[in-house]
Amino acid sequence: MGLVVQKYGGSSVADAEGIKRVAKRxxxxxxxxxxxxxxxxxxxxxxxxxxxLAEQVSPIPxxxxxDMLLTAGERISMALLAMAIKNLGHEAQSFTGxxxxxxxxxxxxxxxxxxxxxxxxxxxxxEGNIAxxxxxxxxxxDKKDITTLGRGGSDTTAVALAAALDAEVCEIYTDVDGVFxxxxxVVKKARKIDWISFEDMLELAASGSKxxxxxxxxxxxxxxxxxxxxxxxxxxxxxWVSNEPQGDQQVEHAIISGVAHDxxxxxxxxxxxxxxxxxxxxxFRTIANAxxxxxxxxxxxxxxxxxxxxxSFTLPKSEGRKAIDALERNRGAIGFESLRYDDQIAKISLVxxxxxxxxxxxxxxxxxxSDAGVNIELISTSEIRISVVTRADDVIEAVRAVHTAFGxxxxxxxxxxxxGTGR
Ligand code: ADP
Ligand code: ASP
Ligand code: MG
Numbered sequence: 001m002g003l004v005v006q007k008y009g010g011s012s013v014a015d016a017e018g019i020k021r022v023a024k025r026x027x028x029x030x031x032x033x034x035x036x037x038x039x040x041x042x043x044x045x046x047x048x049x050x051x052x053l054a055e056q057v058s059p060i061p062x063x064x065x066x067d068m069l070l071t072a073g074e075r076i077s078m079a080l081l082a083m084a085i086k087n088l089g090h091e092a093q094s095f096t097g098x099x100x101x102x103x104x105x106x107x108x109x110x111x112x113x114x115x116x117x118x119x120x121x122x123x124x125x126x127e128g129n130i131a132x133x134x135x136x137x138x139x140x141x142d143k144k145d146i147t148t149l150g151r152g153g154s155d156t157t158a159v160a161l162a163a164a165l166d167a168e169v170c171e172i173y174t175d176v177d178g179v180f181x182x183x184x185x186v187v188k189k190a191r192k193i194d195w196i197s198f199e200d201m202l203e204l205a206a207s208g209s210k211x212x213x214x215x216x217x218x219x220x221x222x223x224x225x226x227x228x229x230x231x232x233x234x235x236x237x238x239x240w241v242s243n244e245p246q247g248d249q250q251v252e253h254a255i256i257s258g259v260a261h262d263x264x265x266x267x268x269x270x271x272x273x274x275x276x277x278x279x280x281x282x283x284f285r286t287i288a289n290a291x292x293x294x295x296x297x298x299x300x301x302x303x304x305x306x307x308x309x310x311x312s313f314t315l316p317k318s319e320g321r322k323a324i325d326a327l328e329r330n331r332g333a334i335g336f337e338s339l340r341y342d343d344q345i346a347k348i349s350l351v352x353x354x355x356x357x358x359x360x361x362x363x364x365x366x367x368x369x370s371d372a373g374v375n376i377e378l379i380s381t382s383e384i385r386i387s388v389v390t391r392a393d394d395v396i397e398a399v400r401a402v403h404t405a406f407g408x409x410x411x412x413x414x415x416x417x418x419x420g421t422g423r
Contacts, residue, residue, distance in 0.1 A: 003125070004029060005167045007039040007135065007158035011175040011420030012232035013077050014044035018419075022173075022232055023084035026130060030090060035125045037165060039135045039158040040081055042073025045423050047136075047151070060321065063108025067137075067148045071096070074134035074154070082132045093124045094132040097146075101164075102138035102157060104147045107291065111138060111147035113156065113219075116164035133161060155216035163223035170225050172212065173232035175419040178239030179204070179211055181258040181408040184415030185422050186399050191410040193257065195240045195249035200257040200351055203385045207349035208262025217241065233418035255354030255361065256406045261399050262347040263392055265295060266320045267378070269312040270327065272337025275302035282334045283311060283327070290326035292319040295347075296380040296389065308337070312378065314389060317343050345377065346395035349387040350402060362386055368405035374398045 006029065013019050030036045041047075050069050054061040061069075078094040085092035101117035124131045135154025140147050149156050155172060162170035179201065180190035196204075198221035205214040211229060220227050220241065230238025245251050273279050280299065287294060295314045302309035315323055320341060327339055348369075355361040365386055369376060374397065378389035390398055403409060 001033055001035055003035040003037070003165055003167045004169055004171060005037045005039065005158050005162040005165065006171045006173060007154055008041065008232055009154065009172075009174045009420075010041040010044050010046065011418075012173050013040060013081065014419060016080075018043075019077070019080050019084050023081060023088055025173075025232060026081075026085060027088050027090050030130055037121060037125070037131045037133065037161055037167070038081065039133050039154055039161060040074065040077045041135050041154040043077050045421060046073040046076070048423055064145055067108050067146050070148050071134065071137040071146055074136055078132045078134045085130055085132075090130060091128055092130040092132055094134070095120060095124075096134050097137035097157065098139035100131075100133045100161065102160065103141050104138035104149070106140035106143050106145065106147065108145075108147055110150035111140065112215075113138060113149065113160050114141055116160050118161060118164050121161070121165065133157065149215070150213075152210055152213040153215075155213040156219060159216045159219045159223075159225055159227065162225045163219065167225065170220065170227050172227055172229045174211060174229065175231065175233065176211065176415065176417055177231045177234060177236050178229050179209070179241070179258075180415055181256075182399055182403045183209065183261065184417050186261065186396055187259075187403050187409075188414045189409040190403065190415045191408060192415070193239050193252065195242070195245040195251055196257060197353065198241060198243060200353055200384065201241045203349070203351040203382065204258055204260050207260035207351060207385065207387060208264070208347060209258070209260040212241070231418055234416070253354075254352065254408075255358045256350055256352035256408065258351055259399050259402050259406075259408070260349045260351060261395050262349075263395060264317055265314045265345060265347055266317045266341060266343035267312055267314050267345050267389065268320070268323060268327075269310055269340040269342070270336045271310050271340060272306075272308045273311055274335055275307050275309045279334065280311060282330070283336075286326050286330045286334065287313075287315075287323055290322050292323045292326070296378050296387065298378050314345070314347065314378070344392045345389050346392045346398075347387055347389050348395065348398050348402065349385055350406070351385045353384045355386070356383055364405060365402060368402045369398055371405075372397050372401035374401070
């Protein structure tokens with residue numbers, strides 16, 4: 001008997017109808033002779049609504065209580081899903097992350113999984129149950145507090161359980177038919193990818209393609225768990241993400257895998273920094289001590305007359321306040337003139353292993369943006385990715401222009417978006 005882990009995102013269980021529809025799919029997988037573990041997200045936009053609620057009560061809610069609040073969303077959906085399955089005449093039991101053995105560090109709001117000890121899940125399966133696990137949450141090893149894994153973290157729960165239970169596959173069910181060459185909400189002509197390597201998927205995820213979370217892909221690569229991303233609304237085969245294509249998985253020999261965009265970041269500019277050794281170190285140590293992750297960094301050439309320079313970096317908007325407060329507190333010690341905060345930016349990235357060996361990709365990318373009249377503010381590159389920061393207003397036009405310029409537009413069908421609000 002095979003063991004499959006299936007994860008259903010919030011849009012797939014947005015209402016009672018969605019929960020009943022998903023329950024049928026799960027029962028079908030069980031009837032096909034599998035042991036089935038299901039990881040479920042909070043219904044629809046519940047997590048966002050809980051965050052809004054917390055912010056009305058306190059502008060910077062304490063991490064521990066915030067996590068306690070957010071994990072309630074997944075508890076609702078897991079219990080309802082177990083009820084819906086029982087109603088179809090099958091046995092199901094729901095478990096919180098803590099009960100499922102998801103052990104994390106104690107960094108609230110973005111905890112990392114340290115260990116998974118799914119003893120109770122194994123027992124439930126051996127007794128003939130379908131096991132339903134609340135995604136996105138765990139319990140900290142030292143303090144035994146409830147933690148969350150960061151936005152979109154149910155994907156990581158699913159892969160971590162798949163690895164711990166030695167599952168054959170981790171199926172991620174969502175509101176689109178798989179991983180596309182761009183977000184189908186933005187590019188109707190985006191093409192579904194049949195197979196993509198962990199390497200390219202990691203870069204797409206890191207660049208904002210939220211169909212899969214970066215940490216989840218990292219985990220899957222480390223434990224070599226193939227992921228099948230597909231729609232919970234259609235019966236279509238989706239996208240396989242793995243080390244090597246298997247069987248009839250089609251490999252496109254395109255130079256570019258896709259275009260990703262991200263509007264969740266902001267840009268901080270530290271103005272008037274003395275151009276001497278140790279300044280960048282002091283700034284980024286301050287940011288690191290505040291437990292803020294940064295993305296792109298750019299330092300300008302200093303003006304000869306003043307010996308001062310500017311350093312800009314990007315970070316998640318949700319961490320902007322923390323970073324600014326930490327820098328302000330250390331302004332005397334670091335010695336800069338002022339701070340600028342800009343949350344009207346977007347990041348657009350082109351990803352593909354083929355760019356390593358194809359000169360001209362960078363030029364083609366910049367030309368496409370220039371033809372679309374889009375101004376570039378920051379640039380960063382890796383071996384298989386080029387990213388730029390632009391004005392947030394330009395993002396849709398920029399993504400479409402780049403997608404077309406690299407020949408990624410599909411000439412047949414339009415990409416379908418079955419649900420979700422895109423929030
Ligand atoms: P879920 O609720 O199932 O976790 P998410 O909203 O987290 O769903 O992720 C699915 C969404 O990811 C899609 O609706 C789509 O708008 C977005 N997306 C962004 N980039 C891509 C891409 N390259 N391929 C497919 N979907 C993408
Ligand atoms: N419910 C959480 C979120 O919206 C986790 C998830 O859906 O993966 O971020
Ligand atoms: Mg998601």
